[in-house]
Amino acid sequence: MSADPIPLLSVENLTIEIGGASVVDDVSFHVAPGRVMALVGESGCGKSLTSYAILGLLPDAAKRTGGRIRLHDLDLSALSEREFRKARGKDISIIFQEPSASLDPLTTVGSQIADAYRTHNKVSRAEAYDKARQMLADVGIPDPDRRLHQYPFELSGGMCQRIMISIALICSPRVLVADEPTTALDVTIQAQILDLMKKLVSERGTAIVLITHDMGVVADIADDVAVMYAGRVAEIAGVHSLFAKPCHPYTALLLASVPTLDDAPKSDLATIEGRVPTPDEFGEGCRFASRCPLVTDKCRIEQPPLFDCGDGHRSACWHIDRMPELMEAAA
Ligand SMILES: Nc1ncnc2c1ncn2[C@@H]1O[C@H](COP(=O)(O)OP(=O)(O)OP(=O)(O)O)[C@@H](O)[C@H]1O
Numbered sequence: 001m002s003a004d005p006i007p008l009l010s011v012e013n014l015t016i017e018i019g020g021a022s023v024v025d026d027v028s029f030h031v032a033p034g035r036v037m038a039l040v041g042e043s044g045c046g047k048s049l050t051s052y053a054i055l056g057l058l059p060d061a062a063k064r065t066g067g068r069i070r071l072h073d074l075d076l077s078a079l080s081e082r083e084f085r086k087a088r089g090k091d092i093s094i095i096f097q098e099p100s101a102s103l104d105p106l107t108t109v110g111s112q113i114a115d116a117y118r119t120h121n122k123v124s125r126a127e128a129y130d131k132a133r134q135m136l137a138d139v140g141i142p143d144p145d146r147r148l149h150q151y152p153f154e155l156s157g158g159m160c161q162r163i164m165i166s167i168a169l170i171c172s173p174r175v176l177v178a179d180e181p182t183t184a185l186d187v188t189i190q191a192q193i194l195d196l197m198k199k200l201v202s203e204r205g206t207a208i209v210l211i212t213h214d215m216g217v218v219a220d221i222a223d224d225v226a227v228m229y230a231g232r233v234a235e236i237a238g239v240h241s242l243f244a245k246p247c248h249p250y251t252a253l254l255l256a257s258v259p260t261l262d263d264a265p266k267s268d269l270a271t272i273e274g275r276v277p278t279p280d281e282f283g284e285g286c287r288f289a290s291r292c293p294l295v296t297d298k299c300r301i302e303q304p305p306l307f308d309c310g311d312g313h314r315s316a317c318w319h320i321d322r323m324p325e326l327m328e329a330a331a
């Protein structure tokens, strides 16, 4: 993985339990300023819980039982709820999939953006509105003066997502977590929002953790990728390395299942048979074993560590040497 030597955000050996099961298990990754780390994987793989832990927003049922999360030299995992409230919005922000669920329907968008600014800055209401107006221009909303006085229901889905991005970025946080930020939008708007995020990353040096199940989105915007499976990192690599030479069968299958232009399946591997195990089905071995075309007895009894495949590319598979065989079948 081509990484800046000084990461801004470090997730180290993060483990989160729900009802005694490690739904996030020993997850580590680092994100440098101005870079996008994508977390990918099927539903239920622990992407959202990992990102909520970064913001101190875990649901009551979930407990962080191991690991650390650091923002530079600040240990986020040691913050109290009160300290987290100060950090959220200012140092780290999140945007969710559904802007309509996160925006207050009864307050103008200008007021919501200005309030987000005033939470962390001692400025007058007029100054906060100026800042909001500037922010709307930065996220590509035409006629910001008029938009400031509108309510969310008066705006399109894409426009609302730009408002959410404005709220998240108005205090210039160093880290932005985006949980499926474009899934609810149509394809054209999705591309516009991704372009906007790319621009913000390069102009502001924001570090982004982008959660998606869409490999097309990953190819478009990510620098690095952590492929998660059933709560664990299956593979982690720079985006080019991952696409060119996947070293985990799960990644190879995910890539093979990306629809092509003519929508014809690329191979018989185009769908991944079976489903992600539920936490009560986790065993001692590799959690992907029950669906893996390369599975052997060893996989069922012993969890593979993350092996180095070169250049920071790592894969948790006992059979990396047999990947060419799988890739040939997928070609
Ligand atoms: N509040 C909760 N209570 C109980 N279990 C939960 C809760 N939130 C998540 N889980 C469980 O934790 C695991 C990881 O969930 P998470 O939401 O992080 O997955 P995800 O990768 O974000 O999935 P998706 O792609 O569907 O958003 C799943 O098994 C899920 O059922």
Ligand SMILES: [Mg+2]
Pocket: 047, 048, 049, 179
């Ligand atoms: Mg999720």
